[in-house]
Amino acid sequence: MALTRSQVENIASLARLEITEDEIPAYVGNLSRIIDFVDQLENASTDHVEPMAHPLNMSQPLRADEVTEKDRRDRFQENASRVEAGLYLVPKVIE
Amino acid sequence: MHTRTLAELAELLRNGDASSEELTRHFLERIESLDSRLNAFVTVTAEQALESARAADRARAAGEAGPLTGVPIAHKDIFCTEGVRTSCGSRMLDNFVSPYDATVVEKLRAAGTVMLGKTNMDEFAMGSSNETSWYGPVRNPWDRDKVPGGSSGGSAAAVAARLAPAATGTDTGGSIRQPAALTGTTGLKPTYGRVSRYGMIAFASSLDQAGTITISAQDAALLLEVMAGHDPRDSTSVDAPVEAYSAKLEAPLDGVRLGLVEEFFDDGLDGGNAAAIETAIEVYRGLGAEVKSISLPNLALSVPTYYVVAPAECSSNLSRYDGIRFGYRADDPKDLADLYRRSRGEGFGAEVKRRIMTGTYVLSAGYYDAYYLKAQRVRQLIAEDFRRAFTEVDIIAGPTTPTPAFEIGAKMDDPVTMYLNDIYTIGVNLAGLPGMSVPCGFVDGLPVGLQLIADHFQEARLLGCAHMFQKETDWHRRMPAGDPA
Numbered sequence: 001m002a003l004t005r006s007q008v009e010n011i012a013s014l015a016r017l018e019i020t021e022d023e024i025p026a027y028v029g030n031l032s033r034i035i036d037f038v039d040q041l042e043n044a045s046t047d048h049v050e051p052m053a054h055p056l057n058m059s060q061p062l063r064a065d066e067v068t069e070k071d072r073r074d075r076f077q078e079n080a081s082r083v084e085a086g087l088y089l090v091p092k093v094i095e
Numbered sequence: 096m097h098t099r100t101l102a103e104l105a106e107l108l109r110n111g112d113a114s115s116e117e118l119t120r121h122f123l124e125r126i127e128s129l130d131s132r133l134n135a136f137v138t139v140t141a142e143q144a145l146e147s148a149r150a151a152d153r154a155r156a157a158g159e160a161g162p163l164t165g166v167p168i169a170h171k172d173i174f175c176t177e178g179v180r181t182s183c184g185s186r187m188l189d190n191f192v193s194p195y196d197a198t199v200v201e202k203l204r205a206a207g208t209v210m211l212g213k214t215n216m217d218e219f220a221m222g223s224s225n226e227t228s229w230y231g232p233v234r235n236p237w238d239r240d241k242v243p244g245g246s247s248g249g250s251a252a253a254v255a256a257r258l259a260p261a262a263t264g265t266d267t268g269g270s271i272r273q274p275a276a277l278t279g280t281t282g283l284k285p286t287y288g289r290v291s292r293y294g295m296i297a298f299a300s301s302l303d304q305a306g307t308i309t310i311s312a313q314d315a316a317l318l319l320e321v322m323a324g325h326d327p328r329d330s331t332s333v334d335a336p337v338e339a340y341s342a343k344l345e346a347p348l349d350g351v352r353l354g355l356v357e358e359f360f361d362d363g364l365d366g367g368n369a370a371a372i373e374t375a376i377e378v379y380r381g382l383g384a385e386v387k388s389i390s391l392p393n394l395a396l397s398v399p400t401y402y403v404v405a406p407a408e409c410s411s412n413l414s415r416y417d418g419i420r421f422g423y424r425a426d427d428p429k430d431l432a433d434l435y436r437r438s439r440g441e442g443f444g445a446e447v448k449r450r451i452m453t454g455t456y457v458l459s460a461g462y463y464d465a466y467y468l469k470a471q472r473v474r475q476l477i478a479e480d481f482r483r484a485f486t487e488v489d490i491i492a493g494p495t496t497p498t499p500a501f502e503i504g505a506k507m508d509d510p511v512t513m514y515l516n517d518i519y520t521i522g523v524n525l526a527g528l529p530g531m532s533v534p535c536g537f538v539d540g541l542p543v544g545l546q547l548i549a550d551h552f553q554e555a556r557l558l559g560c561a562h563m564f565q566k567e568t569d570w571h572r573r574m575p576a577g578d579p580a
Binding site: 003007008011012014015016017018019020027030031033034035037038039040041042044046049050051052053054055056058060061063072075076078079080081082088090091092093 | 190191192194286287288301302327330331333393396398399400402403410414419420421422424428429430431432433434435436437439440441443448449451452453455456457459465466468469470471472473474475476478509510511514524525526527551
């Protein structure tokens with residue numbers, strides 16, 4: 001299935017990815033090729049087949065809701081470009 | 096010294112014929128003098144390596160050495176290493192210094208191994224040629240115009256050129272086995288959940304698994320003994336006992352049922368590769384294996400299934416890169432949305448963006464059932480094919496790749512052609528099985544890999560099968576002529 005330019009723009013917006021005007025035609029072409037390719041799954045007969053979410057069909061383990069991590073905020077924030085007083089800085093969101 | 100396997104280097108250390116510091120210096124010097132031609136390393140940790148080597152030598156002097164104390168290894172740059180940049184081959188993480196160690200790194204360090212550095216890789220492990228790395232392509236030591244495969248291309252090239260005796264890797268759709276095949280090294284992808292994924296930067300969480308690239312199956316067994324095991328910090332890590340893999344390598348193959356997948360030997364398989372595989376099967380017949388033909392009828396659907404499941408999981412996993420808490424941050428954002436969009440747009444490369452977009456599309460409202468749910472059902476069919484096959488045979492054997500290494504740049508224009516390169520390896524990840532690639536010959540001077548696949552948690556049998564083949568052949572000991580020129 002060929003994707004349209006506006007579909008590609010919508011996907012990029014959902015994915016929070018800036019793509020430039022001149023990149024759009026390449027994305028339209030490549031993503032259409034990829035979607036075309038995976039569209040062959042339609043023809044597989046999968047009635048009464050359980051979806052496989054985990055390769056060993058295991059369920060997720062549960063654990064007690066207890067704090068197990070130490071507070072390492074300062075260490076973690078060393079990797080952030082903009083930090084002040086232990087807070088991450090972002091552009092103003094409320095006027 | 097560098098021609099030796101990890102097991103042989105460990106023996107040198109044990110016998111006092113070399114110190115860890117000598118070994119480490121030797122490999123660091125090889126990296127220093129040769130890696131500019133290969134680009135296998137993103138970061139070389141020379142000082143830390145020499146420090147750990149001296150610590151290993153002291154531990155040995157104090158009688159506290161284990162089987163791997165003092166042997167140097169390299170880590171794929173997808174594993175978090177405390178205090179050392181962990182880039183995942185991406186501009187997004189070019190400035191990321193991990194505040195903690197991955198479980199794999201922690202375990203191998205505790206076993207006394209010495210980290211030489213971090214190896215190059217396709218960006219976020221998305222690629223089959225190592226051309227998508229922010230740090231540039233890795234070159235194949237057998238022919239520098241060819242790709243080494245990917246995504247663990249740096250690890251494979253480093254081991255092939257003997258810049259490191261062994262390296263870690265990860266395999267989501269073939270990322271250990273395919274580069275191992277293309278570089279004449281031995282690649283092991285364990286059962287899903289066998290090795291902890293904690294601190295291994297996530298790509299597609301239901302497929303990702305850590306493993307090794309080594310010279311021999313014996314070396315892979317030695318490393319897996321250390322790497323495997325339950326880790327409460329990875330909720331998909333399996334709580335099953337770790338076997339003494341290296342002690343079980345010599346199990347006789349008499350009567351072992353070896354299955355050849357009919358669908359593997361199709362028109363897409365290069366004639367030279369097919370001939371090398373046939374010869375390898377003869378070796379197994381000679382060792383007493385009973386060779387049978389089997390069918391995996393849904394195999395052709397494995398690549399399209401993968402290219403729904405993997406991008407879907409990738410688009411979710413990579414949503415954490417927001418430009419705020421760590422990683423690349425765009426300059427002068429207009430507002431918060433602009434900060435997200437431009438940090439991600441500028442921080443990620445083309446292939447990663449394509450996969451995020453594909454994943455976002457297949458998970459978006461109205462398409463989830465048609466793509467993601469459908470792919471999960473087909474995934475069940477593919478896994479069922481393998482379940483049925485393993486009632487008839489003990490090991491599945493066949494090619495790892497359709498062709499030997501291809502030219503750098505040859506497949507970069509068409510993502511689907513590149514994806515089809517993983518046709519023989521992807522099914523194993525979808526089914527969560529352990530698989531290996533073992534060197535089994537050459538076509539025009541380029542290595543060919545034999546793929547071996549076992550049932551879940553049958554790593555001991557798998558490694559034994561590879562080891563017995565390597566006792567009969569010397570393909571795994573071949574090295575590129577001279578040093579990579």
